[in-house]
Amino acid sequence: MADEVVATRRAADAGLTRSAIDVPGLMELVSGRGDGAVATFTGIVRDNQDGRAVRHLEYEAHEPMALALMERLANQARDRFGISHAVLRHRLGRLEIGEVSVAIAVASPHRAEAIAACQWLIDTLKAEVPIFKKEFFSDGEAWVE
């Protein structure tokens, strides 16, 4: 059964990318015919940080470790929340205002689990996955640490 699912999947559960994240594509990817609910979370580069104007961001990561952890989170979400499927994507490199930095999509037969899993995934990703962010302001730059 698990092999079947893997075989029909068009892409991995977790991904790091230096190009734009295709959120609609993730929503297509995540849901099956038995799913009645898809919840997504999308992080977008804001134009300010606590009121200070942001010009752009840069993300770096411990890439293999981040990817492995994100895969593990997708699996843990299935076990903890009973969802059908979760997919996670994070962008790396330079991002401009309005670009998508992270996207999570969760599919489930019913809605409550999908939303709860989505929230847990973004919270845990932020806390645990080794991805690092630098903010560039008009008058300086700083790692978010």
Added chain:
Amino acid sequence: MADEVVATRRAADAGLTRSAIDVPGLMELVSGRGDGAVATFTGIVRDNQDGRAVRHLEYEAHEPMALALMERLANQARDRFGISHAVLRHRLGRLEIGEVSVAIAVASPHRAEAIAACQWLIDTLKAEVPIFKKEFFSDGEAWVE
């Protein structure tokens, strides 16, 4: 300020439609340059209800009341959760398996409010908005009541 926002909006906060809901379009619509988070909930027609095979669905509504309530929910979500913007769309008429029945998108500077508002909106929509669903099985049909 409120007038400015309305003037730049490309579509209403709430909508009922007999054609496909454009979820990516809603995500574009909902977020502004100060928003760092977009949460969405999408309801999709499942191929079964408690294991019984579903062939298609039909939704009907008290349309003006449903629309007015959905508009009000979008505004209430702003007040209750401090989000920037919420948009809601519900499909009416006949829907096939895999089609989107409802979509909610919420934008906010930070993530927690966006997800909480999205959950509150779908829960409240289901409980309060006068939209009615009939399920068609291979051997019968039934209102979900």
Added chain:
Amino acid sequence: MTITVLLFASAREAAGTGRLEMEVAEGSSPSSVFEEISKRTPALTRMRPNIRCAIDQEYGAWDAALHDGAELAFISPTAGG
């Protein structure tokens, strides 16, 4: 006075119509109107515990006083989403 009654879902199907223009007495309430239409469509009676009423598109009380020209909607259990 004249009111418009709206029915939906199974109540609409039972009554065979989603919209009735009715002549009702002064002092009529959603409750008395529902009783009235249940006489013609007895199947409605057992649906009543699960139905809410809305006057002019706002949920309201079953004993509210209706005004001339009111829209009275009987809202079957909602199942949006």
Added chain:
Amino acid sequence: MTITVLLFASAREAAGTGRLEMEVAEGSSPSSVFEEISKRTPALTRMRPNIRCAIDQEYGAWDAALHDGAELAFISPTAGG
């Protein structure tokens, strides 16, 4: 024994490199290695309270025993999302 040390974010910038191949004594731990590289880059010392260590891509203890060929990553505060 030889290990690979990885640094990220402000720690990487302070050290001027994100990757060091190091010869360390048997019995070395993440803690002793961090101390070692802090000698060359004193700015790292004040970052230490906010850094986690990962051995072979799993978060681990600062006093864990390193093995020959280990990858030791010093994980600055994460800020994905």
